Amino acid sequence: MFRIMIVEDAPTIARLLASGLQKWGYDAFLCDNLRDVTGAFARLKPHMVLMDCTLPMYSGYYWCGEIRKSSTAPIVFISSNTGSMDMVMAMSMGADDFITKPFDMDVVVAKLGALLRRTYDFANAQVLPAHRGAKLDAAQSVLLMGENKLELTRNECRILQTLLEHHGTIVGRDTLMQRLWDSELFIDDNTLTVNVARLRKKLEEFGLADFIATRKGQGYLVEAE
Secondary structure, three states, X not given: OOEEEEEOOOHHHHHHHHHHHHHOOOEEEEOOOOOOHHHHHHHHOOOEEEEOOOOOOOOHHHHHHHHHOOOOOOEEEEEOOOOXXXXXXXXXXXXXXXXXXXXXXXXXHHHHHHHHHHHHHHHHOOEOOOEOOEEEEOOOOEEEEOOEEEEOOHHHHHHHHHHHHOOOOXXXXXXXXXXXXXXXXXXXXXXXXXXXXXXHHHHHHOOOOOOOEEEOOOEEEOOOO
């Protein structure tokens, strides 16, 4: 049974989310300490986190970044903030999706279920062939190069896996968005741009500058050597 931790300071909304998810068979529970979300995450070990943007002491963006230092578990923001910059901020801190309030509980359950299946079915993925001395271990969400390893978020890993599977071929933005979110209806185009930019920065710091090439108006690719 998937465990989902709800980090929300509005009791009514928190209870609504928990009861709605529990009806569908999820082990949904409220974070027991909103002033130490990472501590609660480490103790309770959820498979997914639902995070509000505005929380006591530190924002949800802060806690998302802190969780990302030790885990690639999916993090989904649920917020009344509807501006595109709020979504971009969430994604840049490592979030996997962003749902705005008010929300339809059936849509929330469907989206979270799809994200959980993609994330944890992903554990059966194989290590892909090396490119420039680096191998992607999709099961562990890490890129391996010699004795060094680079930890990736679920989205970063999925993007890199898709590009490596199509090694030497341009992958369109629509294809990547469908691979990440099942349907482009659930994603703002800016979120893909943010995820690719963050992945490129990580790769460059790992010694793999220009690992991902852009073809303007077409998409992205990992070029054949």
